[in-house]
Amino acid sequence: MPENSFKEELKERAKKIKVLLLDVDGVLTDGRIIYDSKGRDSKFFDVHDGMGVYALYKAGIKTIIVTAKGSRAIKPRARDMRVTEVFADVSPKSAILHKILKKHNVTKDEICFVGDDLVDLGLMKRVGLPIAVFNACPEIKQAADYITIKHGGRGAVREIAELILKAKGKWEELVRFYEA
Helix, strand or coil: CHHHHHHHHHHHHHCCCCCECCCCCCCCCCCEECCCCCCCCCCCEHHHHHHHHHHHCCCEEEEECCCCCCCHHHHHHHHCCCCCCCECCCCHHHHHHHHHHHCCCCHHHHHEEECCCCCHHHHHHCCCEECCCCCCCHHHHHHCCCCCCCCCCCCHHHHHHHHHHHHHHCCCHHHHHHHH
């Protein structure tokens, strides 16, 4: 498919998105997990990704976290970003899709999922717009319709938020809000 045709098709699919599903480790974080001497974990989140999720919230687009591994660090960060819902300790991740479709009254074509590793593969194959972060494993990249320029935990989610908001014609409105 020619480059311009791909960009137009991606824009049309992004325009339909009402719910963004995000993995955590390797997508919202750089994939590193640090344990302290008491066994508590810490994660690195990127402030630009957080602003992207918050911008989606301001535009009325829901963000839902779906992670195979729970962590106490996730809920405070989700709250800061205005994430709609957090599903932790989910395996397989695709098992949660029906509940999300029903609860949020959306179709699979109105859902975008961002993943990076094999645990994301089933969900990637069941949503309207599957996206892989740049540093995703080969199988995830192959299942994706778009691969970010940025790495997971390093601005990839912000890149996706901008893609969706620009496709919907809402990016300029957001920029004007912050210019005031």
